[in-house]
């Protein structure tokens with residue numbers, strides 16, 4: 001199994017301030033952590049490696065200090081780490097971010113499964129995972145709460161895109177996708193991308209040996225030139241999203257509780273509906 | 279002054295132990311105190327994080343640290359739960375005889391299993407009639423060709439029944455007094471080796487304290503630690519390096535209590551203001567913090583001396599244990615005082631710290647015995 005886990009370094013708080021002038025997130029002066037949902041993605045990747053063998057590669061796109069997040073991922077059991085960092089990437093929206101990550105994954109070449117978090121706690125769009133799968137033209141399942149199994153199929157084409165180079169041909173992954181009430185079981189051919197929810201596992205803590213390894217591990221660094229990306233396709237320029245305004249929705253006002261017997265309450269309700277809503 | 283001159287690696291160990299203590303131990307401390315179950319789920323986490331290996335040499339699968347690393351971990355775990363911490367620390371106590379006196383085969387056989395956390399260890403000296411006076415032990419080991427037959431009962435053995443590897447002190451020659459004892463490595467499951475009832479305790483209730491019962495227990499002669507007749511030397515040298523560990527447990531418990539006391543003092547309001555605004559409370563907090571800092575500095579200094587290979591450390595090691603455990607008792611008592619009546623209630627976490635504190639003045643030699651050791655060494659030194 002060649003597993004790629006996409007992680008994002010985020011501020012250690014869900015209350016990120018937004019610059020009212022530029023409408024971008026203000027990241028200065030806030031401690032950074034690995035996006036909590038990505039810890040579940042990482043844990044799942046490491047567990048799959050432990051079960052099926054293979055390798056876990058973590059990638060992140062971010063500023064140079066995102067290297068810390070990659071080292072933490074290594075201390076938890078990832079084998080390789082790639083940092084995509086370039087001034088030209090600043091201001092990328094979800095389209096540009098997922099394009100860049102997809103290009104990096106293409107450059108890695110061999111992969112069976114890409115795992116992302118459900119969403120990042122700062123950007124919160126939940127678009128990057130699906131975006132990567134679209135750019136790579138591979139199937140995706142979002143909100144995965146359990147990987148039931150990975151099965152190798154004999155003598156059968158899975159319909160994996162020919163131009164990709166998956167390391168395992170003809171395999172499927174069977175997952176449980178979380179729904180509002182319950183879950184659906186889905187089978188998807190590899191290579192594919194999944195995004196995971198926190199119900200999927202309980203992330204481990206790092207080991208000391210892992211931390212020592214992480215301290216000296218080599219981190220691969222790629223810029224947009226290494227990925228063959230044009231400057232105008234990423235960054236602010238390459239981002240089709242235009243943020244008009246960012247605001248917190250007003251808190252919902254409390255409802256009204258009607259008193260009295262059923263007859264009275266029904267009458268009052270009808271009256272209210274007529275006068276205020278209809 | 280956060281780091282007390284710790285190296286980068288020691289800080290890494292401290293950070294990880296602290297994270298485990300806060301995220302994994304703190305939420306379950308009250309549960310284990312209540313149920314007195316053995317905290318295997320936590321032992322597994324400590325094993326996966328390599329924390330059992332910090333004091334074991336690298337050639338035997340450890341990380342190559344020493345008693346300072348063991349103390350750092352014990353302290354951090356104790357901040358969350360003194361009982362769970364002692365399950366870890368007692369493994370150190372049971373392992374040091376092998377590190378100090380084991381031969382190559384014994385080290386190769388046992389240390390990697392302990393370093394990886396696959397097996398816990400324990401140390402067994404105390405008996406019903408032999409506490410402070412260890413020379414009064416009655417357990418015998420009779421040599422029969424290439425094995426020994428052990429008979430007798432050890433009492434109050436921490437990790438008893440849960441550990442797989444035991445260092446046991448038994449008499450091989452009753453006529454020779456203190457020179458007639460020998461240390462053995464025993465394994466759970468050996469023929470004739472069983473366990474007595476689990477004790478119900480005032481504090482450190484997550485830890486298991488049991489009798490070890492030897493009924494014609496057959497122990498191969500390869501399992502003798504050091505030489506026949508060296509039993510008490512093995513025990514005393516082990517205590518010299520393990521007592522700073524008890525001291526670290528004490529400082530951890532004290533620190534945990536202080537942390538809670540500060541938090542509570544800021545929140546609790548009386549006479550229309552936070553009780554932390556009263557000088558009477560502030561002075562208590564200041565004294566608590568100062569004595570903890572002094573104890574910690576003494577412990578780390580003694581640990582560094584041990585890890586540098588200094589031999590004559592019985593006195594300093596006893597001082598660390600004596601001072602830190604007395605600090606612990608005082609600090610936890612004051613912490614309950616700061617909580618007032620709420621502190622006396624089991625619904626609040628602080629009374630547990632006071633119950634857990636008491637044992638640190640008793641085991642691995644009572645504080646009276648520590649003073650004996652210190653005084654004897656003081657007098658001996660002037661005779662040189």
Ligand SMILES: Cc1cc2nc3c(=O)[nH]c(=O)nc-3n(C[C@H](O)[C@H](O)[C@H](O)COP(=O)(O)OP(=O)(O)OC[C@H]3O[C@@H](n4cnc5c(N)ncnc54)[C@H](O)[C@@H]3O)c2cc1C
Pocket residue numbers: 006007008023024025035037038041059060061062090091092093094095097101115116117118119120121122123124125126127128129243246
């Ligand atoms: C309203 C709004 C306005 C924004 N405006 C700007 C702007 O003007 N300038 C600007 O710089 N940013 C801006 N951003 C942030 C930027 O669009 C996103 O942070 C970024 O594209 C990732 O999207 P996300 O944080 O929503 O991640 P999600 O799509 O929620 O993340 C899902 C998963 O994708 C993966 N992933 C996400 N990002 C990365 C990454 N960088 N590296 C590796 N894996 C990753 C992770 O596995 C993650 O769990 C804005 C965001 C929002 C919501």
Ligand SMILES: Cc1cc2nc3c(=O)[nH]c(=O)nc-3n(C[C@H](O)[C@H](O)[C@H](O)COP(=O)(O)OP(=O)(O)OC[C@H]3O[C@@H](n4cnc5c(N)ncnc54)[C@H](O)[C@@H]3O)c2cc1C
Pocket residue numbers: 368400401402403404408409410411433434435436437479487637640641642643644645646647650
């Ligand atoms: C929870 C717990 C866990 C333990 N774990 C272990 C373990 O893992 N392995 C192990 O071998 N043992 C263990 N012990 C035993 C422990 O080390 C002994 O309890 C301790 O050494 C004291 O012995 P004692 O209880 O028999 O007290 P005693 O020796 O009977 O002492 C009673 C009192 O007399 C005082 N006293 C005794 N002699 C003198 C003296 N010469 N001068 C002044 N005062 C004196 C003592 O200080 C004490 O106050 C454990 C005990 C407990 C309670």
